[in-house]
Amino acid sequence: MKILQKYIINNLSVLFLSVFLPLFSIASVIFLIKLATYTAVVQLSIWEMTKMYIFVLPDVFFFTLPFSFFIAATLTLFKLSNDNEIIVLFSLGIHPNFIIKTLLKPAALLAVLLFLNFFVLYPHAKTLSKNFIAYKKSQAKFNLSASEFGHKFGPWLLYIGKDNPDDTFEDVFLFKKNKQDNEEVLISAKKAKIINETSLLRLKLTNGEGYSYSKDKFSQINFDTMYINSSLTTDLVKYETPLEYWQSDFDIGRKYKTFITDTLMSLFPMMSLFLAASIGIVHVRHNKGKAYLYMFLGIIVFYESIQxxxxxLFFYAIPTIAIVWLIGTYMIYRKTIVAKF
Known part of the structure; x- marks a missing residue:
């Protein structure tokens, strides 16, 4: 029996890698495209983009590992059916439950790893990612450059005529409209430089003029040096343990959804075994064209049920979906597999 179990696990391992690697690559590309949107706000080097990608790896794994295992388990049994090896096993008196028990061990191991991934690694990665973005926003390394388009600096619209290699700017114009006072402010300066002091961005203007005008008044000032503070500050998320992260009120709505969704996704490798056996163990002549359709329908139904x-149902969604899914797939397994073999 150990040789047979090893044979099934070896087939599962090969197919799992062949399914997981393409899904992982596709998910990585999607997340990298999403991360690229941050470059519209802050400058990110290749190394910093790599760090951001490492921070989202727990999410990438959660979008790929559970479904990869289900697809691999189904295809493993389907391959054994195509090779008539399943029929030989049943002819020798081996019960279908033996296959379920064989697949249960790697499924349980994967479920534990997924649970640790979202409960322990996810808080660290999510917090590091948020803090990293907040820190980059607080630095004076924004994508400010001379162009025909303007930039945002807090409530100000900012236009730069020329940027220098020493991180200074020339021919700078700022515009702001105060809706409460119905007043518009225009400032021009020959030179400007961004300064980061205690995580507060300051724009240092040199040799310029300022104009303030409304329907009732018009005023002008000349200055040698002027500082304009940005409202952007570093708001870091702090926590000491994963349990503290999940219990905190920060971003509580997203945490509820993540906890419920990821718990069910962690259990999916074990919960999907009856369905994988029902789809993968087939009479090839009668069901060869339906296995792939049922497999992807099963994934869609499970994921959409969570959403x-x-x-x-809130937290009750975890036991409700798990129990209903197990009962439903077990009934299918009893009717399609146990009753026939």
Whole structure:
């Protein structure tokens, strides 16, 4: 029996890698495209983009590992069916439950790893990612450059005529409209430089003029040096343990959804075994063209069930979906596999 178990696990391992690697690559590209949107706000080097990608790896794994295992388990049994090896096993008196028990061990191991991934690694990665972005925003390394388009500096619209290699700017114009006073302010300066002091951005203007005008008044000032503070500050998220992260009120709505969704996704490798056996163990002549369709329908139904039920059922969605899914797939397994073999 140990040789047979090893043979099934070896087939599962090969197919798992062949499924996981393409899914992981596709998910990585999607997340990298999403991360690229941050470059519209702050400058990121290749190394910093790599760090950001490492921070989202727990999410990438959660979008790929559970479904990869289900697909690999189904295809493993489907391959054994195509090779008539499953029929030989059943002819020798081996019960279908033996296959379920064989696949349960790697499924349980994967479930534990997924649970540790979202409960322990996810808080660290999410916090590091948020703090990193907040820190980069607080630095004077924004994508400010001379161009025909303007930039935002706090409430000010900023136009730069020329940027120098020493991180200074020339021919700078700032514009702001105060809606409460119905007043518009225009400032021009020959030179400017961004300064980061105690995580507060300051724009140092040199040799310039300022104009303030409304329907009732017009005023002008000349200055040698002027500082304009940005409202952007570093707001870091702090926590000491994963449990403290999940219990804190920070971003509580997203945490509820993540906890419910990821718990069910962690259990999916074990919960999907009956369905994988029902789809993968087939009479090739009669069901060869339906295995792939049922496999992807099963993934869609499970994932959409989570998305639809987590809001109305909240934490009760975890036991409800798990119990209903196990009972439903077990009934299918009893009817399609146990009753026939």
């Amino acid at each position: 639809l039920l987590w809001v109305p």
